[in-house]
Amino acid sequence: MTTIQRLSHAEIVERAAGLVPLLRKHAGWADENRRLHDEVIEALADAGVFRLRVPARYGGFEAGTRTAVDVAVELGRGDGAVGWTTSVWQIPGWMVGLFPDEVQDEVYATPDVRVCGTLSPSAMATPRPGGYTLTGRWGFMSGALHSHWQVAIALVERPGGEMEPVLALVPMADLEIVDDWHTTGLRGSGSVTTVAEDVFVPEARVLPMMALMTQQSASVRNADIAMYKVPVAAVASACSVGNVVGMARGAWDCFFERLPDRKITYTGYASQREAAITHLQVAEARVTIDEAEFHARRIADFVDAKAAEAAPWTDQERAEARLAMGATCKRALEAVDVLYGASGGSSIFADVAIQRSWRDLHALTQHALNTPHILYEIYGRVECGLEPNTQFF
Numbered sequence: 001m002t003t004i005q006r007l008s009h010a011e012i013v014e015r016a017a018g019l020v021p022l023l024r025k026h027a028g029w030a031d032e033n034r035r036l037h038d039e040v041i042e043a044l045a046d047a048g049v050f051r052l053r054v055p056a057r058y059g060g061f062e063a064g065t066r067t068a069v070d071v072a073v074e075l076g077r078g079d080g081a082v083g084w085t086t087s088v089w090q091i092p093g094w095m096v097g098l099f100p101d102e103v104q105d106e107v108y109a110t111p112d113v114r115v116c117g118t119l120s121p122s123a124m125a126t127p128r129p130g131g132y133t134l135t136g137r138w139g140f141m142s143g144a145l146h147s148h149w150q151v152a153i154a155l156v157e158r159p160g161g162e163m164e165p166v167l168a169l170v171p172m173a174d175l176e177i178v179d180d181w182h183t184t185g186l187r188g189s190g191s192v193t194t195v196a197e198d199v200f201v202p203e204a205r206v207l208p209m210m211a212l213m214t215q216q217s218a219s220v221r222n223a224d225i226a227m228y229k230v231p232v233a234a235v236a237s238a239c240s241v242g243n244v245v246g247m248a249r250g251a252w253d254c255f256f257e258r259l260p261d262r263k264i265t266y267t268g269y270a271s272q273r274e275a276a277i278t279h280l281q282v283a284e285a286r287v288t289i290d291e292a293e294f295h296a297r298r299i300a301d302f303v304d305a306k307a308a309e310a311a312p313w314t315d316q317e318r319a320e321a322r323l324a325m326g327a328t329c330k331r332a333l334e335a336v337d338v339l340y341g342a343s344g345g346s347s348i349f350a351d352v353a354i355q356r357s358w359r360d361l362h363a364l365t366q367h368a369l370n371t372p373h374i375l376y377e378i379y380g381r382v383e384c385g386l387e388p389n390t391q392f393f
Contacts, residue, residue: 006056007048009067015047016074023078024353030081030188031356034181035145040082049075050112053090055097055225058108062225065307069242069300073293076246077253080360081188083243088142088189090239092117092151097228098217099169103204107149107169116143116172117151119392121165121209123196125154131203132156134168134196137178140367142191147172150194153209165209168201175199185363213391226307231318233392236369237325238303241296244364248289248332251357255285255339258352262344272344281342285335292331299324318393319382326375329365333372336361 007015026037044050052068054060061067068090076083092115096107107113123136134154144150152170155163178193207218212232222228230238262272269275299321306313340347340358347354364370369392378388 006061009063009070012048012052012061012063012067013070013074016049016071019043019047020074020078023075023082027079027081027188027353027356028351030079031350032187034179034187035190036082036085036188040079041146044075044082044086045112049086050089050114053094053227054108054113055104055222057221058104059111062227064227064300065230065238065303066297066300068239069245069296072239072242073246073249073296076243077250078246079188080243080247080250080357080364081186083246084186084360084364085143085146085189087239087243089114089116089147091232091236094227094235094239095151095167095212095232096149096169097219097222097225098212099207100204100218101221103169104219104222110148113149114143114147115149115151115169116141116147117153119153121153121155123152123154125156125166125168125201125206127156128200132166132168132201132206134170134199134201137193137195139180139193140191141194142186142189144172144177144192144194145190150175152194152196167207167209167212169205170196170199170201183363185359185361213393226304226310229307229310230303231313231321231393233318234299234303234306234313234321236392237321238300240370241299241325241328244328244332244361244370245289245293245296247357247361247364248292248335251336251339251354251361252285252289254352254354254357255282255343258343258347258354262346265344272342278342281338285338288331288335288338292328292335295324295327295331299328315382315388315393319379319388322375322393323379325370326372326379329370329375330372333361333365 022043026040030036051060052063056062072083072087075086118138122138123134125132125134150170152168156166158164176195181192259273263270264272272278336358340354343354382388
């Protein structure tokens with residue numbers, strides 16, 4: 001275990017911003033090859049991105065949520081698939097901090113360790129002496145191709161026939177990779193399927209799902225670390241919103257890079273920037289991106305404030321965290337739709353980055369945890385005095 005000098009918020013964000021040219025350079029390659037480029041992984045490691053939310057005793061920064069969001073904005077601005085994958089890594093990576101300390105020692109023994117995961121119990125765990133064996137498969141495993149561990153969710157049949165979901169930490173070397181990530185968006189994330197066939201997991205590396213949902217940590221040394229005093233749904237929302245804003249800002253950058261040389265075909269406009277419709281579209285996109293950023297930073301600051309207080313979360317506060325995620329996605333999607341629609345027929349070519357921004361953001365908002373109307377309904381139900389209709393709350 002080592003402790004390194006912790007960087008300031010500004011220093012960490014500056015490092016992330018410095019990666020944008022490299023991410024853009026390799027974004028097309030990642031999209032075509034359906035995985036992140038190795039040079040990108042190395043650059044993310046060198047910049048300290050993988051240590052962002054790691055306890056300081058393992059050489060991490062223990063960064064607050066606002067820092068994580070601002071870093072994700074920059075990464076998403078460079079390449080949405082990179083922003084998405086690094087944001088997703090932070091969620092199961094955070095879950096590692098809930099496991100017993102000796103398990104964390106094992107996981108964090110790998111420098112710049114990356115942990116992928118899911119919250120869907122699509123496997124079975126069978127009790128065995130000293131642990132469990134896992135059999136099953138997990139889809140949409142973002143970052144699996146560059147991960148060292150996976151948080152695998154499985155069901156255990158308890159006496160009486162009751163099924164209990166559990167989290168199991170599994171080395172990627174014990175899992176099979178199924179190369180099935182053939183999609184329209186977020187192709188660079190390499191969100192393949194993983195498979196376990198009678199994989200043994202020691203008991204120390206298995207936690208009840210209920211412990212995750214109720215913030216019951218098995219760690220002693222993380223008891224006073226603020227980032228572990230937040231509900232998992234709020235953690236997931238706060239980890240994800242920055243990339244959404246970044247993707248919208250990346251589309252904005254692309255639009256303006258192409259604007260000086262574009263005309264509007266079959267009109268008298270030799271330059272698109274002379275057209276009144278362009279002025280209206282630009283203004284609309286700017287306003288909606290600003291609104292997305294407002295909601296993203298609002299949830300980040302709220303999560304940090306609650307973590308600092310170590311105060312219990314009310315149902316209303318949990319619902320507001322989900323609402324902020326929904327609002328961020330909705331506004332960012334609206335902005336990118338406007339910019340892509342204003343980019344003309346030439347924007348459908350694969351070498352024009354804005355079409356990738358459009359595809360990636362639409363793919364992201366199809367994810368059940370990010371779909372605006374689902375998140376709006378959760379908030380509305382709680383506001384109206386009903387149950388949220390989801391366990392992920």
